[in-house]
């Protein structure tokens with residue numbers, strides 16, 4: 335199996351190196367046989383050559399790779415994020431990865447900022463629609479640069495797009511024995527997209543009689559995620575709301591450095607990336623937490639069918655946190671590389687047990 339590895343920008347480079355160490359260790363232990371192929375797409379290449387992500391590269395990913403691993407994108411030298419949008423949305427949209435799967439899973443209660451919450455209280459999955467909504471890039475300016483300027487950003491919601499993400503959330507939940515799927519929108523204010531989401535959720539939901547349905551407006555959902563996170567098992571929502579609530583979710587797990595995500599096309603090649611960005615101020619400083627990226631590698635393995643290996647990675651992360659072998663954001667005193675190596679050591683022991 336070939337895996338494309340794109341470290342990208344900033345701390346994306348630092349954390350990807352650690353996720354790669356983990357995958358290579360599993361290769362060495364003969365628990366995997368992945369061929370990791372590195373690509374230098376990112377700010378540096380874009381500034382030097384003007385190339386962000388060529389169309390032929392997408393075709394190559396589509397035909398020749400089992401999955402893509404991405405670190406992060408974003409560089410202060412490209413303030414409008416052109417290269418990052420080209421690369422990130424190029425893959426999400428171009429490879430039709432319509433599910434942004436973002437588990438919110440607390441590994442140790444010490445990491446949770448909420449009083450008295452345990453690992454059982456923070457354990458749900460967010461299904462963020464990943465190809466539509468406010469992200470499609472339609473709209474425009476009128477009278478730009480004048481006092482009469484108008485900027486329009488349109489939210490595009492198709493029946494097909496809404497149906498397939500809601501169905502995926504129900505199917506995933508059914509397959510894993512989850513008993514409730516929560517849908518979140520803002521249908522009290524956003525009439526048209528809200529109406530479509532409400533109708534489709536009800537219609538698709540009827541096909542899953544054994545799964546409880548629940549709805550929260552997204553503002554109230556944000557509040558409930560803090561107040562009673564234990565009520566959630568699966569949350570399905572649109573692209574924009576999903577982006578925002580998964581940063582809240584990341585904090586419930588110990589911060590952005592702990593959160594994993596997958597961009598899933600159930601019938602095609604998927605891309606896996608931590609939820610965090612390139613955190614430019616920490617780039618190259620050996621301080622970023624690599625566990626979000628490592629858990630992302632775990633999520634990728636699970637998706638590729640390597641359930642046992644994915645479990646080992648999770649166990650190693652849990653153990654590393656328990657032993658305080660972490661970076662400073664999660665209470666330890668290790669650097670990025672040292673935390674990655676410490677985790678590999680724990681993983682090696684788990685592999686031979």
Ligand code: NAD
Pocket residue numbers: 345349405406407408409415422589590591592607608609610611612613614621622623624626663
């Ligand atoms: P960010 O996630 O890069 O960082 C925000 C803050 O979160 C950091 O300052 C840091 O305190 C903390 N943090 C994030 N990751 C961490 C880690 N691994 N370890 C420890 N702490 C961590 O978000 P931002 O500052 O809003 O964005 C920086 C750049 O990244 C921007 O260009 C943004 O557009 C981009 N971005 C890219 C992605 C992506 O590639 N998928 C995601 C989010 C943001």
Ligand code: IPM
Pocket residue numbers: 418422577609611
């Ligand atoms: C994320 C990021 C991206 C998004 C940005 C960098 C465009 O915040 O993956 O969560 O909004 O999807």
Ligand code: MN
Pocket residue numbers: 577578581609
């Ligand atoms: Mn985000």
